[in-house]
Amino acid sequence: MKRSLLAPAAVMLSFGGAQADTGAVLTTYADIAQATFEDSLTTAQALQQAVAALVAAPSDAALENARLAWKAARVPYQQSEVFRFGNAIVDDWEGKVNAWPLDEGLIDYVDEGTYVGPTDENEYAALNVVANPVFQLGGAQVDATQITPALLETALQEADGIETNVATGYHAIEFMLWGQDLNGTGPGAGARPWTDYASGEACTNGNCDRRAAYLVAATDLLVSDLAWMVAQWQPGGAARAAATEGGLSTILTGMGSLSYGELAGERMRLGLLLNDPEEEQDCFSDNTHNSHFYDGVGIRNVYVGAYTRVDGSVVSGPSLADLVAATDATLNAELVGKLDTTVAALGEMKAAADAGFAYDQMLGRGDARGEALIMAGVNGLVDQTKSIERVVAALGLDQLEIEGSDSLDAPGKVAE
């Protein structure tokens, strides 16, 4: 019915005159992807240097520097999440760098009183690689006397086929820098002492050299993984080529899937409904408010065709917004308005958290103020998804969406 009324986007555009064409829009999209991943790489390299300094001369200040570098690295990376879902190359790779939630006892010591330990779901949830140079895993003996990027990547990541065995990426590094947050929904983040990296007698919690080796290996791996992704978006890169071929539905699939199922659903609403402080994405560092905020910014970036880099410069060009405006100006205004509303709502949540009301406190049972802050973001994301679907329909992308959407064909489960 509807499709017979709608000409394909390309045909409609020929009536539109001088505005953006699909190819130029996709080029802007790929340019933003390239810049976002490049910024993710350079900020991860800064983290790598801060980690090297910490390991070379452990101190409270060196640990704090590394933590600040980690937080700075999250800013561009979270804005890259909108490139998942629509781009198979990004989606297939993403688990290496940003998998969550994790059973952190796989990696290092945990609080014996509150940590659940090995479970039916994951018998390696308390493996503690830092403390055990040799161990059995899935019926085979693993030699972990040398902790290397290869060991993390091949033997430990998703060990035994369990997704929560996360050995690599931002959240593994986050755990190494902060340790467990044992404050529940009360104030305070993880409080790993810098002496966990001290040498000789000053070393706390044992195996400081192995812990340092783990942190270095995980950070090196993050840098090399990001470098690989940057290459995919260069002119001639595979991700750039695939995105150009995939068309506009690539952009919209990423926007809609991140808005709805992933961010509004799994990451925000679910945590609130469970009142569970472990249901916050950056649970060790209490940085979740920033991660959510920059996800929201990233969704808007790809629609309006502009990304502000970490050095303050702006990458911009012909945008999907221009294209929609030429077809249906009201719909474009509707979506731009909703994207702004969402970013503003997430900004309110971020401001409250920056002022000391941490995200895990917002999740507390019966905390009406926290619930209102989080739900304003959720409602904005859900609302903008409806308009994203309208854009899909208005551009006549229906069939592409059914056939070409990775997230619809092979999604995970909402509560995992």
Next chain:
Amino acid sequence: MLKPLLTAVLITLPFAGWAEQASSEAEKAVHQQILPGFAALAAASARMSDAAATDCAPTSQPLRTAWNAAFDDWIKVSHLRFGPTETENRAFALAYWPDSRGTTPKTLKRLIAERDPIITSPDGMESVSVAARGFYAMEYVLFDPAFQGDAGYACALTRALSADIAAKTAGIARDWRDSYAALMMTPGSTYSPYQTPAEVTQELYKALATGLEFTSDARLNRPLGSFDKPRPGRAEARLSGRSQRHVVLSLQALKQLAVILSEGDQALQDDVSQAFDTAISQAEALDDPIFAGVEDPQKRLKIEILQQTVKLIREQQLANIGNKLGVAAGFNALDGD
């Protein structure tokens, strides 16, 4: 909640000249599946709550029978996750599953250990984690002795959980009956969340797609795991022996919706009907109530064949229905990782 809106809609409608009529498929889906389905769920849940008030013992046969009947009625409508089920997070409070991190038993254990009095008032229940509410939480209390040690608290919990389920399902049924059905039938009217008839049709199409995805990925794939590492412990509602039953019930309900959405194209409708019948008879023939057979190569094969049949419905029938309706799958709550 929505009642004042309905009045407003009825007043507004004559003036809202741009309101349109939803498709005949949507009208049928609402009147043949949605309204009767949620009315049945609300009635069965009220009976369950009454049974718990009469006898809260976990071994009480009337209570278990009533719980099973209400759970059946939930599974039959559990794919209809939009509008009234999402208001006040009602569906989350009815059904938190899959629970890959064991949050339900963990939260229940804490309530029981602390003899937390929060459960004794409806307002208090409202603020309890959804992991410790609804049909799946109640299953632990009724069927796992580890949650029955403190008989007094277990009784209070059973009554609180069933009353909460009754209140939530009554709210869903009421909103559908009093307002949402009318709003769905009049896209473009002032208070309708839908701008066009196509958006209404798409909502129902998405419900079908999401329901199939959930049965395939959560109900079947989770316990299947991999051949080397099957995961029978992940089967849905296995404490009460309902895993296989849920697959059958959900496929039957999804078939009804798929056939309605295929209306007007006889060949398509026949294909859809036949494909679902194959899946349903495969599911019924499993004779494996909790999918323990995922560890037995012979029985596992049969579950895998069913899984393939459902996959085929998703790849072929679903796409054909979408083509016929002229709508896309859009985004659903299962997107993401």
